[in-house]
Amino acid sequence: MTLSTDQFDGRLVLPAEADFEEAVLGRVFNGRRPGRRPDAVLLAANEQDVAAGVRLANEQGWTVAVRSGGHAWAAWSVRDGGLLIDLGALTTISYDEATEIVSAGPATKGGDQLSPFLEERGRFFNGGHCPSVGIGGFLLQGGQGWNQRGWGWAAESVVAVDVVTGEGELVRADADQNSDLYWAARGAGPSFPGIVVRFHIRTRPKFGFLGHTVHAYEVEDFVEVMTWLYRAHHEISTNVEIVAVCTPTPLPSGETRRVFLVTGVAFEDDHESARAALAPFNECPVIDRAIFVMDCAESSLAEHRAQQELQNPEHAQYICDNLWVDGENTPEGIAAMIEGIRPLFTTNPTEKGFAIWMSNAPMRRELPDMAFSMQTEAYVASYTVYDDPADYQRNRDWLNEVMAHAQPVTAGQYLGDSDFTNRQLKFMADDNYRRLQQIIAERDPDGRFARYLAKDPATLNKNHWEL
Ligand SMILES: Cc1cc2nc3c(=O)[nH]c(=O)nc-3n(C[C@H](O)[C@H](O)[C@H](O)COP(=O)(O)OP(=O)(O)OC[C@H]3O[C@@H](n4cnc5c(N)ncnc54)[C@H](O)[C@@H]3O)c2cc1C
Numbered sequence: 276m277t278l279s280t281d282q283f284d285g286r287l288v289l290p291a292e293a294d295f296e297e298a299v300l301g302r303v304f305n306g307r308r309p310g311r312r313p314d315a316v317l318l319a320a321n322e323q324d325v326a327a328g329v330r331l332a333n334e335q336g337w338t339v340a341v342r343s344g345g346h347a348w349a350a351w352s353v354r355d356g357g358l359l360i361d362l363g364a365l366t367t368i369s370y371d372e373a374t375e376i377v378s379a380g381p382a383t384k385g386g387d388q389l390s391p392f393l394e395e396r397g398r399f400f401n402g403g404h405c406p407s408v409g410i411g412g413f414l415l416q417g418g419q420g421w422n423q424r425g426w427g428w429a430a431e432s433v434v435a436v437d438v439v440t441g442e443g444e445l446v447r448a449d450a451d452q453n454s455d456l457y458w459a460a461r462g463a464g465p466s467f468p469g470i471v472v473r474f475h476i477r478t479r480p481k482f483g484f485l486g487h488t489v490h491a492y493e494v495e496d497f498v499e500v501m502t503w504l505y506r507a508h509h510e511i512s513t514n515v516e517i518v519a520v521c522t523p524t525p526l527p528s529g530e531t532r533r534v535f536l537v538t539g540v541a542f543e544d545d546h547e548s549a550r551a552a553l554a555p556f557n558e559c560p561v562i563d564r565a566i567f568v569m570d571c572a573e574s575s576l577a578e579h580r581a582q583q584e585l586q587n588p589e590h591a592q593y594i595c596d597n598l599w600v601d602g603e604n605t606p607e608g609i610a611a612m613i614e615g616i617r618p619l620f621t622t623n624p625t626e627k628g629f630a631i632w633m634s635n636a637p638m639r640r641e642l643p644d645m646a647f648s649m650q651t652e653a654y655v656a657s658y659t660v661y662d663d664p665a666d667y668q669r670n671r672d673w674l675n676e677v678m679a680h681a682q683p684v685t686a687g688q689y690l691g692d693s694d695f696t697n698r699q700l701k702f703m704a705d706d707n708y709r710r711l712q713q714i715i716a717e718r719d720p721d722g723r724f725a726r727y728l729a730k731d732p733a734t735l736n737k738n739h740w741e742l
Pocket of ligand 1 (some may be wrong): 304340341342343344345346347348350352353381404405407408409410412413414416417418419420464465466467469470471472474575587610691692709
């Protein structure tokens with residue numbers, strides 16, 4: 276088969292074409308761009324194009340990399356050589372009232388597109404926080420969505436996926452058919468042995484009232500506030516998402532500067548129940564030192580989406596890293612966990628950089644049987660955000676240093692904010708990782724689909740300091 280765009284409804288873009296760079300990088304969220312380049316980019320118009328693209332790759336001996344929303348911080352979709360299949364046009368959404376299942380293309384933006392579509396129908400799905408994240412990469416790696424501590428990982432709501440296999444065939448994968456692919460699609464992340472062209476997702480009724488509590492503290496109060504939060508978060512209603520974040524914030528005084536925010540978002544039926552759910556925040560022993568307190572203000576998802584966009588400007592340069600914080604819930608254990616993560620919150624060298632701590636407690640639920648299998652009671656991620664590429668090394672060195680400081684309280688990490696070309700950590704239970712490798716070997720024996728982009732593929736899923 277010759278390399279011609281005629282066989283596609285979309286377009287095959289080759290390196291000699293003027294817009295090749297745009298096709299490779301234009302939809303990558305992170306302004307920090309990789310030097311890697313594929314042999315060709317297929318701007319797929321539909322599922323048939325995706326299947327034809329895989330068949331073309333088979334004939335050419337190309338590996339296949341995939342892009343849905345382009346939000347992988349480490350630009351996993353951009354690989355050296357092979358074919359990049361860009362699924363950007365696959366964004367159709369449909370909803371079945373009888374089953375309450377929504378079906379959506381992988382490039383659908385969880386917050387900008389899927390959430391408003393569902394809200395109009397009185398439904399909700401706990402998708403990602405940043406509105407422009409594609410559901411493709413997000414769901415494949417587990418999906419840390421709204422109020423994950425109460426409702427579970429977003430991938431737990433996936434009931435089926437439509438997949439283009441290594442042979443270029445379109446199949447349905449769910450609990451009854453192709454169940455190996457269904458299992459892998461909930462956690463494999465960027466090593467899924469196929470291309471998901473449609474997700475079928477169980478929805479939930481939309482909450483009646485969104486209550487928002489924010490306490491702003493000086494960064495110097497980090498240890499005291501976190502010590503209280505670490506004790507309190509197990510007891511707070513599981514209808515409340517609890518996030519603490521060190522970030523530049525506009526203050527009532529008119530100035531904008533870095534402060535430590537403790538936030539609760541209550542997904543409740545009405546204002547009264549939201550107020551009750553958020554009441555424990557007012558028991559913080561240093562609340563009298565707060566720069567400001569917003570107590571259960573009425574809020575909306577649209578407001579939160581706008582806030583996320585402000586915090587994560589598209590095409591700024593980002594380096595980020597993350598950890599599942601682990602330790603004993605004794606006073607000494609809590610002190611060690613807080614000391615481990617403290618520098619990562621309090622010493623960010625970039626003006627717009629930030630760090631988040633997200634509660635996952637109490638972890639009463641067992642995870643379903645799926646590839647995703649690693650979590651602890653608290654998740655921490657740190658982001659440097661800058662504009663001048665010359666700042667790269669300084670920011671990288673800082674992040675590596677604070678992550679090394681956190682090592683004694685690190686159980687592993689979440690794929691979503693990871694970059695294995697810099698640092699490899701455990702992200703899946705050992706049995707699950709083994710099973711995933713078996714599925715990959717059976718489904719993709721020739722290595723057609725790109726796998727984890729890693730510094731050392733032989734030592735994946737291990738904390739580098741434990742090797
Ligand atoms: C600003 C911002 C905010 C974020 N917030 C959150 C958050 O709140 N919660 C959270 O969990 N994560 C969050 N993330 C991380 C994000 O979920 C991951 O980066 C995710 O991979 C993005 O999905 P994508 O489709 O947009 O990315 P892409 O870069 O398009 O995809 C990433 C990789 O996933 C694989 N992949 C994607 N789609 C498919 C498919 N259809 N079939 C097969 N393989 C596929 C490919 O290997 C691809 O290279 C955030 C990221 C950013 C940039």
